[in-house]
Amino acid sequence: MTSSTKPTDKEIQNIFNNIAPIYDQMNNWLSFGVHHVWKKMAVKWSNAQPHHQGLDLCCGTGDLTFLLAKQITHGKVYGVDFSPQLLAVAQEKQQQKPSINNITWIESDVLTLPFDDNTFDCATMGYGLRNVVDIPLALQEIHRVLKPNSKVAILDFHRPSDSLLAQAQRWYIDNIVVNMAQYFGSTAEYAYINPSLDRFPCGEEQIKLGQKAGFNSAIHYPLAGGIMGVLVLTK
Numbered sequence: 463m464t465s466s467t468k469p470t471d472k473e474i475q476n477i478f479n480n481i482a483p484i485y486d487q488m489n490n491w492l493s494f495g496v497h498h499v500w501k502k503m504a505v506k507w508s509n510a511q512p513h514h515q516g517l518d519l520c521c522g523t524g525d526l527t528f529l530l531a532k533q534i535t536h537g538k539v540y541g542v543d544f545s546p547q548l549l550a551v552a553q554e555k556q557q558q559k560p561s562i563n564n565i566t567w568i569e570s571d572v573l574t575l576p577f578d579d580n581t582f583d584c585a586t587m588g589y590g591l592r593n594v595v596d597i598p599l600a601l602q603e604i605h606r607v608l609k610p611n612s613k614v615a616i617l618d619f620h621r622p623s624d625s626l627l628a629q630a631q632r633w634y635i636d637n638i639v640v641n642m643a644q645y646f647g648s649t650a651e652y653a654y655i656n657p658s659l660d661r662f663p664c665g666e667e668q669i670k671l672g673q674k675a676g677f678n679s680a681i682h683y684p685l686a687g688g689i690m691g692v693l694v695l696t697k
């Protein structure tokens with residue numbers, strides 16, 4: 463895989479399996495802990511309520527799944543990911559959280575979700591949409607499994623419209639992020655972020671894709687000056 467070619471499903475899976483042991487620590491260091499705030503905002507925008515059935519797509523090590531589960535005190539939450547190594551970290555983390563007992567972890571590709579139509583009252587996806595090999599299909603699947611009027615909040619990197627900030631973001635990822643990853647022997651895995659962001663549709667395009675997938679409402683909220691964003695889709 464060269465940095466400009468789009469990786470296959472298997473290559474994406476390998477990237478995340480490889481970085482499982484350092485994934486959480488790197489996110490905390492690189493974002494100075496701020497990714498937890500962005501994740502809380504995504505849960506709020508998903509409109510999760512105590513009796514809901516919730517779904518966290520591309521759940522990885524489960525940060526968003528745990529936040530959803532805290533909000534959904536009387537319902538069930540499903541965390542879905544195709545990386546067994548990241549799911550294992552999520553399950554280890556759950557053992558340190560005995561009060562959270564409403565999560566089911568599922569190893570699956572989010573492009574073929576193992577759920578019936580109209581199952582979920584709310585959903586989240588953190589840093590997943592940019593990584594799936596077929597974004598329109600992922601949005602169609604989310605639309606299929608959500609109940610009518612339910613929301614999904616999709617958090618991901620975004621290129622800011624301010625060109626100086628966009629350059630600073632690119633520099634930060636190519637230098638700080640990749641150099642820190644090099645220390646752990648994971649250069650290639652983190653060097654993949656910038657090209658994946660170059661290919662990722664901007665907020666306006668994401669809104670159109672959401673509408674095309676059948677959602678009644680689509681809003682994109684820029685975060686931190688537009689270096690991140692949350693796409694909120696309502697079925």
Ligand SMILES: C/C(=C\Cc1cc(O)c2ccccc2c1O)CCC[C@H](C)CCC[C@H](C)CCCC(C)C
Nearest residue numbers: 489492493496497589630631634651652654655689
């Ligand atoms: C939450 C973070 C990363 C998630 C993440 C997403 C991916 O798609 C990956 C793919 C492959 C490997 C790893 C990942 C991955 O970890 C961390 C976000 C950190 C960002 C670089 C944002 C940092 C913002 C800071 C507040 C600094 C701002 C710097 C400025 C723009 C100069």
Ligand SMILES: C[S@@+](CC[C@H](N)C(=O)[O-])C[C@H]1O[C@@H](n2cnc3c(N)ncnc32)[C@H](O)[C@@H]1O
Nearest residue numbers: 478520521522543544545571572588589593594
């Ligand atoms: C950057 S991580 C995000 C993890 C977590 N949601 C978070 O916010 O920290 C991206 C995740 O998407 C998962 N992923 C990518 N494509 C997927 C697919 N087609 N099906 C299931 N999981 C996928 C990866 O395994 C990885 O766990």
